Amino acid sequence: MKIFLVILTIFQFLRTFGQTSSSDNCYANTNARTKATQKTYPFNKADRILLVEYKAVAVYGNSHVFSWDTVQIIPKRGKDIDTAKFIKKHQLTRSGVDSLLKIINQRSKDNIVMEGMFVEPSNGILFFDKEGNVFEYIIICFSQIDLLRNYTEWSGSNSQVNLGWWCKDKGRLLSDFFLSRGVDIVVTKWE
Numbered sequence: 001m002k003i004f005l006v007i008l009t010i011f012q013f014l015r016t017f018g019q020t021s022s023s024d025n026c027y028a029n030t031n032a033r034t035k036a037t038q039k040t041y042p043f044n045k046a047d048r049i050l051l052v053e054y055k056a057v058a059v060y061g062n063s064h065v066f067s068w069d070t071v072q073i074i075p076k077r078g079k080d081i082d083t084a085k086f087i088k089k090h091q092l093t094r095s096g097v098d099s100l101l102k103i104i105n106q107r108s109k110d111n112i113v114m115e116g117m118f119v120e121p122s123n124g125i126l127f128f129d130k131e132g133n134v135f136e137y138i139i140i141c142f143s144q145i146d147l148l149r150n151y152t153e154w155s156g157s158n159s160q161v162n163l164g165w166w167c168k169d170k171g172r173l174l175s176d177f178f179l180s181r182g183v184d185i186v187v188t189k190w191e
Helices: 002-017 031-038 094-104 170-180
Strands: 048-054 086-091 123-128 134-145 148-155 187-190
Touching: 031 094, 048 094, 048 170, 094 170, 134 170, 148 170
Parallel strands: 134 187
Antiparallel strands: 048 086, 048 123, 123 134, 134 148
16 A cells, blocks of 8 residues: 555656656547457457446455455356446447447557556446357446546456557546446546
8 A cells, every 4th residue: 555655646746747748648540440449359249338337345344445356346146247236337339339449549659558546446348249148348447636537447357358558538538438428437536
């Protein structure tokens, strides 16, 4: 925890006194890249894709303190995902999938990588097969420091399933994407 606070303090110092370079901002890859991503796993296998919101459930320790190692990452009943626990869900249309792919294909010019804190998992993107089974998912934790909206992701069983390269605006783009489709988000705010 002390290491996290030191890193957070350094990050805050750099944001306050450092200059933000334009290379931190997102830039869009081409439509060809978005079309190519449609043909990759899990998008090429998905019969439908859902955005979801749920309440994180602490399974270890203090029920009011959330951390990646104390919560159930996604609601489950046995080995299966418990879709009855979802507060809100939205099935993406073809244009919604295209919009998500455009966000995923955003990246910084310098290929910067940034780690966030996986604190209160409450949002996800679920991929369903033709039989209606979830075969893959990406869980998202949103956090905010000042005006910077960030995200941390965790994928189900395949490390190749992710939200692409980090860029400064992607957290805001993702949160706006969920909100514009009626799926609320949980944002952990750091001061």
